[in-house]
Amino acid sequence: MSNNNFDGDLEKFVKNLFGNNKNKEKKSVQDAKIVKEKPPFNPKKYVKTAIILTAIAAVLIILLSNIYVVKENEYKIVRQFGEVVKYQDQPGLYMKIPFIQSVTTLPKNLMVYDMSEEEINTLDKKRIIIDNYAVWRVTDPKALISNARSLVNAEARMEEFIYSVLRTELGQTNYDEIINDENSGRGSLSEKITKSVNELLQKDNYGIEVVDVRIRRTDLPQENEESVYKRMISDRESIAQKYLSEGDAEKNRIEANTDRQVQEMISTAKKEAALIIAEGEAEAARIYNEAFSKDPEFYQLYRTLETYKKTIGDETVIVLPADSPYARILSGYID
Known part of the structure; x- marks a missing residue:
C-alpha cells in the first residue's frame, strides 16, 4: 500500500506543490496594500508647535539678556536713549527695558x-x-x-x-x-x-x-641738570664759607672777651698787690721809725752803711778828705 497522501490524484499533487507560492503572493499583495494605505507626512501640523517653542525661547533669551547683576564693588548706571535714568549701588539682580535701556559699569572701590x-x-x-x-x-x-x-x-x-x-x-x-x-x-x-x-x-x-x-x-631736565648741580655746589660752598666766617668771628669775639677778662683780672691782682705792698712798706717804715727813734746815732750809722752798699762797688774809687766823717767811718773810726 502506497504512503502517498494523494493516492494517485495528480491534481492534488500539483495544488500541493504550487499552492504555497500562491499563498505567499497573496500575502505580499495584501502587505503592499496595507503600506499604500498609510497617509503621507504632513509638516504643516508641526509648524504651530515650532512657532510656539521659538517664541518661548526668544522671550527667555530677551529676558535673560536684559537681566544685569550688581556686584559689591561696582555701580550699574542705566541709560535710556543716552540719558541716565537711574543707577544701582546695592548688590543683586535687576532688570532693564529691552532695546531701550543700556547698562554701564563703574567701579566703586579706590x-x-x-x-x-x-x-x-x-x-x-x-x-x-x-x-x-x-x-x-x-x-x-x-x-x-x-x-x-x-x-x-x-x-x-x-x-x-x-x-x-x-x-x-x-x-x-x-x-x-x-x-x-x-x-x-x-x-x-x-x-x-x-x-x-x-x-x-x-x-x-x-x-x-x-x-x-x-x-x-x-x-631735572637733561639739558640743565649739570648746570643746576654746579649751582647747587656753589651755593653749598657759599653757605659753608658763611658758616666758617661766622665761626671765625665768634672765635675772635670769644678770644677778645677772654683777653679782656684776663687783663681785668691781672690789673685787679696788681692793684691788690700794690695795696698790700704799700701797706707792708708803711708798716715796715713805722716799725723802722719806732726802732730807730730809740737810738738816733745807730740809725745814722745804719743809713750810712746802706748808702755804702749803693755807692761802693768792686771798682769804685772815692777821694775824700781824711778828716771827713765818711772817711773816718770807712777807716774804722766811729768816735
Missing part, C-alpha cells in the same frame, strides 16, 4: 591713576620734571556719566586739574624745599593739592573725589 610726567618751573626758576599719582574714587556715578560721559574723560579732567594746581603750588616753592623731605613739608603740600583739586571737581560736578595726590619722583 583706584590709582598714574599720571604722565610734566615739566614745571619752581619759585627759584628751576625747571623740574614731576612724576606723580593720584588715588581717587567715584562718588556720584550719575553726575560722572552726565557731565564727563565716561570714566576715561573723568580721569583726563582730574589730571588737568591736578597739574594746574601743581604748577601753582610748586611755582611758589623753591627747588631745594621740594627735593628735601625734611624741609619741604611735602605732606602738607599734598593735602593742599588734594583739597584744591576736589574743589575744582565739585565745582564742575564730575562725581569723583581725589583721596590723595603724591609726588613719586622729581627729576
Whole structure:
C-alpha cells in the first residue's frame, strides 16, 4: 500500500506543490496594500508647535539678556536713549527695558591713576620734571556719566586739574624745599593739592573725589641738570664759607672777651698787690721809725752803711778828705 497522501490524484499533487507560492503572493499583495494605505507626512501640523517653542525661547533669551547683576564693588548706571535714568549701588539682580535701556559699569572701590610726567618751573626758576599719582574714587556715578560721559574723560579732567594746581603750588616753592623731605613739608603740600583739586571737581560736578595726590619722583631736565648741580655746589660752598666766617668771628669775639677778662683780672691782682705792698712798706717804715727813734746815732750809722752798699762797688774809687766823717767811718773810726 502506497504512503502517498494523494493516492494517485495528480491534481492534488500539483495544488500541493504550487499552492504555497500562491499563498505567499497573496500575502505580499495584501502587505503592499496595507503600506499604500498609510497617509503621507504632513509638516504643516508641526509648524504651530515650532512657532510656539521659538517664541518661548526668544522671550527667555530677551529676558535673560536684559537681566544685569550688581556686584559689591561696582555701580550699574542705566541709560535710556543716552540719558541716565537711574543707577544701582546695592548688590543683586535687576532688570532693564529691552532695546531701550543700556547698562554701564563703574567701579566703586579706590583706584590709582598714574599720571604722565610734566615739566614745571619752581619759585627759584628751576625747571623740574614731576612724576606723580593720584588715588581717587567715584562718588556720584550719575553726575560722572552726565557731565564727563565716561570714566576715561573723568580721569583726563582730574589730571588737568591736578597739574594746574601743581604748577601753582610748586611755582611758589623753591627747588631745594621740594627735593628735601625734611624741609619741604611735602605732606602738607599734598593735602593742599588734594583739597584744591576736589574743589575744582565739585565745582564742575564730575562725581569723583581725589583721596590723595603724591609726588613719586622729581627729576631735572637733561639739558640743565649739570648746570643746576654746579649751582647747587656753589651755593653749598657759599653757605659753608658763611658758616666758617661766622665761626671765625665768634672765635675772635670769644678770644677778645677772654683777653679782656684776663687783663681785668691781672690789673685787679696788681692793684691788690700794690695795696698790700704799700701797706707792708708803711708798716715796715713805722716799725723802722719806732726802732730807730730809740737810738738816733745807730740809725745814722745804719743809713750810712746802706748808702755804702749803693755807692761802693768792686771798682769804685772815692777821694775824700781824711778828716771827713765818711772817711773816718770807712777807716774804722766811729768816735
